[in-house]
Amino acid sequence: MKSVLITGGTGFFGQAMVKRLLDLPDEGCYRICVYSRDEAKQATMRTTLHDPEERIRWFIGDVRDQARLRQAMEGVDTVIHAAALKRIETGFYNPQELIKTNIDGAVNVIAAATDECRSSRQSTPIRVVALSTDKAYQAASPYGLSKAMAESLFLSANNTRGAFGPIFAVVRYGNVWNSTGSLLPTWRAQRQVGAPLRVTDPDCTRFYMTREQAVDLVVKTASTMRGGELAIPDLPAYRVGDVLDALLGEQHDYPVKVVGLPAFEKLHESMDAQRCSASARRMTVTELKEAIQNA
Numbered sequence: 001m002k003s004v005l006i007t008g009g010t011g012f013f014g015q016a017m018v019k020r021l022l023d024l025p026d027e028g029c030y031r032i033c034v035y036s037r038d039e040a041k042q043a044t045m046r047t048t049l050h051d052p053e054e055r056i057r058w059f060i061g062d063v064r065d066q067a068r069l070r071q072a073m074e075g076v077d078t079v080i081h082a083a084a085l086k087r088i089e090t091g092f093y094n095p096q097e098l099i100k101t102n103i104d105g106a107v108n109v110i111a112a113a114t115d116e117c118r119s120s121r122q123s124t125p126i127r128v129v130a131l132s133t134d135k136a137y138q139a140a141s142p143y144g145l146s147k148a149m150a151e152s153l154f155l156s157a158n159n160t161r162g163a164f165g166p167i168f169a170v171v172r173y174g175n176v177w178n179s180t181g182s183l184l185p186t187w188r189a190q191r192q193v194g195a196p197l198r199v200t201d202p203d204c205t206r207f208y209m210t211r212e213q214a215v216d217l218v219v220k221t222a223s224t225m226r227g228g229e230l231a232i233p234d235l236p237a238y239r240v241g242d243v244l245d246a247l248l249g250e251q252h253d254y255p256v257k258v259v260g261l262p263a264f265e266k267l268h269e270s271m272d273a274q275r276c277s278a279s280a281r282r283m284t285v286t287e288l289k290e291a292i293q294n295a
């Protein structure tokens with residue numbers, strides 16, 4: 001990982017990935033290409049990140065734009081594909097936009113990496129690691145279906161890479177704790193304005209993973225991959241009602257509104273046939289309190 005491109009580089013995961021790469025010495029990673037649509041977030045990252053060697057390159061671009069991806073990918077040896085439309089409710093009303101970003105975007109990343117490999121004829125192929133989600137397994141929502149298709153595209157691309165093509169792997173994991181739009185920041189925002197905490201179902205379970213663990217998994221996969229891997233970690237799970245208890249503590253009288261699961265949400269998530277959040281090790285309220293404090 002000497003020269004790395006991160007699509008979605010200004011997102012929740014992308015920012016942590018950039019910080020991890022900056023912590024490596026110059027001889028470890030000399031160039032970090034941040035590729036995203038969000039000019040404002042790039043400006044904020046410029047002012048907050050410590051980059052005295054100016055290793056970061058800033059690309060405004062969309063994964064829907066294959067030509068721009070090809071420009072950004074010139075000279076890289078690793079691509080971390082984190083760009084996606086991720087909100088389930090957004091996808092339910094805008095499935096065509098999920099197709100353009102999550103599926104067509106995957107096609108564009110594959111094509112750009114393939115073109116760069118074949119034109120440069122590098123002795124070592126570009127490594128492409130695509131981020132996925134547990135919602136891609138037995139998908140029940142437009143978002144999950146789009147990510148399942150993206151997984152298939154990346155993994156099958158290894159079959160047609162040819163002599164000078166890149167190699168592809170997928171990392172599939174569950175909800176990243178405290179990520180944008182997830183349970184904890186949503187409830188904190190509702191509580192800050194005195195609104196009732198909206199709960200789908202207290203018995204709903206989800207996998208637990210920190211942002212640092214997600215970065216570790218991606219780095220390990222990128223460092224050891226040979227092409228065709230679907231990396232799935234063993235994770236503990238939490239019950240939504242237990243997170244609620246951990247957040248409210250002794251404030252039992254705070255208003256809570258149980259709204260029920262939407263038609264496209266599952267009570268329990270699965271990573272694969274062996275890993276289900278209902279049967280995974282259940283985190284205790286004490287563990288969740290500590291996780292909330294550290295978030």
